[in-house]
Amino acid sequence: xxxxxxxAALVLTVLAARLERRARCRTELVARACHELRGPLTAAGLxxxxxxxxxxxxxxRVAAVDLQLRRAELALTDLALAPRGxxxxxxxxxxAIAALLEAExxxxxxxAWAHGCELVLAAPLPDAEVRADARRLSQAAxxxxxxxxxxxxxxxxxxxxxxxxxxxxxxxxxxxGLAKPIPLLSRPRGARGRGLAIVADVARLxxxxxxxxxxxxxxRLVIDLPASS
Amino acid sequence: xxxDDTATILVVEDDDATRTFLADNLTADGFELLVADCxxxxxxLLETKFxxxxxxxxxxxxxxxxDLVRRVRDADGLASRVDPxxxxxxxxxxxxELDRIRGFERGADDYVCKPFSYPELRGRVxxxxxxxxxxxxxxxxxxxxxxxxxxxxxxxxRDTRIELSAKEFALLRxxxxxxxxxxxxxxxLRGVWGFRALGTTRTLDSHACRLRKKLGIHGDQLVMNxxxxxxxxxxxxxx
Numbered sequence: 001x002x003x004x005x006x007x008a009a010l011v012l013t014v015l016a017a018r019l020e021r022r023a024r025c026r027t028e029l030v031a032r033a034c035h036e037l038r039g040p041l042t043a044a045g046l047x048x049x050x051x052x053x054x055x056x057x058x059x060x061r062v063a064a065v066d067l068q069l070r071r072a073e074l075a076l077t078d079l080a081l082a083p084r085g086x087x088x089x090x091x092x093x094x095x096a097i098a099a100l101l102e103a104e105x106x107x108x109x110x111x112a113w114a115h116g117c118e119l120v121l122a123a124p125l126p127d128a129e130v131r132a133d134a135r136r137l138s139q140a141a142x143x144x145x146x147x148x149x150x151x152x153x154x155x156x157x158x159x160x161x162x163x164x165x166x167x168x169x170x171x172x173x174x175x176x177g178l179a180k181p182i183p184l185l186s187r188p189r190g191a192r193g194r195g196l197a198i199v200a201d202v203a204r205l206x207x208x209x210x211x212x213x214x215x216x217x218x219x220r221l222v223i224d225l226p227a228s229s
Numbered sequence: 230x231x232x233d234d235t236a237t238i239l240v241v242e243d244d245d246a247t248r249t250f251l252a253d254n255l256t257a258d259g260f261e262l263l264v265a266d267c268x269x270x271x272x273x274l275l276e277t278k279f280x281x282x283x284x285x286x287x288x289x290x291x292x293x294x295x296d297l298v299r300r301v302r303d304a305d306g307l308a309s310r311v312d313p314x315x316x317x318x319x320x321x322x323x324x325x326e327l328d329r330i331r332g333f334e335r336g337a338d339d340y341v342c343k344p345f346s347y348p349e350l351r352g353r354v355x356x357x358x359x360x361x362x363x364x365x366x367x368x369x370x371x372x373x374x375x376x377x378x379x380x381x382x383x384x385x386x387r388d389t390r391i392e393l394s395a396k397e398f399a400l401l402r403x404x405x406x407x408x409x410x411x412x413x414x415x416x417x418l419r420g421v422w423g424f425r426a427l428g429t430t431r432t433l434d435s436h437a438c439r440l441r442k443k444l445g446i447h448g449d450q451l452v453m454n455x456x457x458x459x460x461x462x463x464x465x466x467x468x
Contacts (some may be wrong), residue, residue: 038343039247039322041343041344042343043246046247046251046253071459076344080324177411
C-alpha cells in the first residue's frame with residue numbers, strides 16, 4: 001500500500017471512530033431522557049389514580065387523562081427502543097370505539113377552546129369494536145384532532161361509523177381543506193408532516209388505512225379499520 | 230405501630246411525588262405505611278419496624294436499591310435484626326432484560342418498571358403477601374442476652390425461657406424495636422393497648438414492672454423507667 005493509501009485508511013478509521021462515539025453519545029442522551037421521563041409519568045399516574053378514588057376528578061376525566069398518560073408511556077418506550085431500530089410491542093385487544101372517542105373528546109375539548117375552535121363529538125357513536133392497541137389508536141385520533149385544530153377552523157367534529165365489517169373514525173373541520181393529497185402530506189418535511197405519517201402507520205399496522213373523504217367544506221379525514229368480529 | 234393483621238408496607242423511594250402518591254394509594258387500600266427516601270432510612274426501618282413487604286426504588290441518593298435488597302437477603306435474622314425473608318419488590322426506571330435479571334439475582338421477589346399502573350402494582354403486592362403468608366411475620370430480635378422470636382412468641386434471657394403474657398410480650402416487642410429509644414407512655418398505651426385517648430398509666434406501669442422482674446431473672450437491668458416520660462428497654466445497647 002502506498003503512503004497515500006495508508007493515510008486514507010487512517011483518516012477513515014478516525015472518522016469511523018468519531019461517528020461511533022457520536023452515535024453512542026446520542027444513544028446515551030436518549031436513554032437518560034427516557035429515564036428522566038419515567039419518574040414524572042409514574043407520579044402523574046399515581047396522582048391521577050388517587051384523585052379518581054377520592055372523587056376529586058370525574059371518572060370520565062380520569063379515563064381521558066389516563067389514556068393520554070398511557071399514550072405518553074407508549075411514546076417513551078418507542079423512544080427508548082428507537083436507537084435499536086425497534087418500537088414498543090403493541091398490546092392488541094378489543095377496543096370499544098365509543099369509549100375511545102369519548103376519552104379523546106374529553107382530553108381535547110379544552111385544547112380546542114384554547115385554539116378558538118369547538119370540538120364536537122358527533123352522535124350517535126357506533127357500538128363497535130376493533131382489534132388494536134388502544135394507545136396507538138389514541139395516538140392516531142389525537143394527531144388527527146391536533147391537525148384539525150391547527151390547520152382547520154370553527155367546529156371540529158369527531159365521530160365514527162360502522163358498516164359492513166368496517167369501522168371508520170372521522171375528524172372533520174371547517175378550515176380550507178387539505179392542500180395536498182394525504183401521501184404527500186404524510187411525508188415528513190423538516191419538523192412538519194409527522195402527525196399524518198403516524199396516523200397512516202397506526203392505521204396500516206391495525207389492518208386499515210388513512211384516507212380523505214369528500215366534504216362540503218374543510219377537511220374530512222378517515223381512519224378505516226376492520227371491525228372485530 | 231399496630232398489632233392486628235393489617236400488612237405493613239415499607240416504601241423506599243427518593244422521588245417525593247411518587248413516594249407521596251404511592252403511600253396515599255396504599256393507605257387508601259388499607260395498608261399501614263412506612264416511608265423512607267434513602268437506603269439508610271430504609272434499612273433502619275427494616276431493622277426496627279419489621280414491615281411485611283418493602284417496595285424499593287433501584288435509584289436511591291445514597292446507594293442502589295439492589296444493594297439494599299442484597300443486604301436484606303444476606304441478613305442472618307440473628308445478629309442483624311432484618312428479616313431476610315421479607316418480600317421485596319423493586320421499582321425501577323430501567324426496563325431492560327438484564328436490569329430485571331440483575332434485580333432477581335440480588336434477591337428481589339418481583340420487579341416493576343416505571344411508569345407502572347397502580348392497580349397492577351397493587352395486584353403484585355397482594356400476590357406477594359399471599360405467597361409470604363406462611364412465613365413468620367418478623368425475624369428474631371436479639372438485644373444483648375435477650376432473644377425474642379415473634380413467630381413462636383418465645384423469649385429467652387441467657388438461654389432461660391421467660392414466660393410472658395400477651396400484653397407483656399407486645400410491650401417487650403415494642404421496646405425491643407428501638408431498644409435505646411424512650412417510648413412515651415402515650416405511645417405505648419396506644420400501640421400496645423390501642424387506647425385512643427391517654428387514660429390511666431397504672432396498667433402500663435404494672436405490666437412494665439412485671440416485665441422488668443421477669444427479665445431480671447439473672448440480674449439484668451431491662452425496661453428502664455424514664456421518670457415523667459415513659460420507658461426504654463436498655464440504657465445502652467449491650468453487645
